Amino acid sequence: MKCSFCSMEFDADESRQGCCGCAMSSCCKKIKCPRCNYEMVPEAGLIKLIKKWREKV
Ligand SMILES: [Zn+2]
Numbered sequence: 001m002k003c004s005f006c007s008m009e010f011d012a013d014e015s016r017q018g019c020c021g022c023a024m025s026s027c028c029k030k031i032k033c034p035r036c037n038y039e040m041v042p043e044a045g046l047i048k049l050i051k052k053w054r055e056k057v
Contacts, residue, residue, distance in 0.1 A: 001031060005038035012042075 001012035012031050030039045 003033040003036065003038055004040055006033065006036045008033060008035045010034055 002009050030041055032039050
């Protein structure tokens with residue numbers, strides 16, 4: 001996984017585990033960069049979501 005903000009490479013699975021303590025939900029889908037704390041939504045999931053929206057319209 002490469003951060004799209006600072007381009008640091010890190011383990012996405014490790015980062016996701018850290019977010020499971022988030023107060024918003026038990027475990028969100030976002031991946032957080034350990035260096036700059038920039039939050040990314042996995043692209044594959046985003047494309048699926050957009051496709052779903054297009055099918056509805
Ligand atoms: Zn970063």
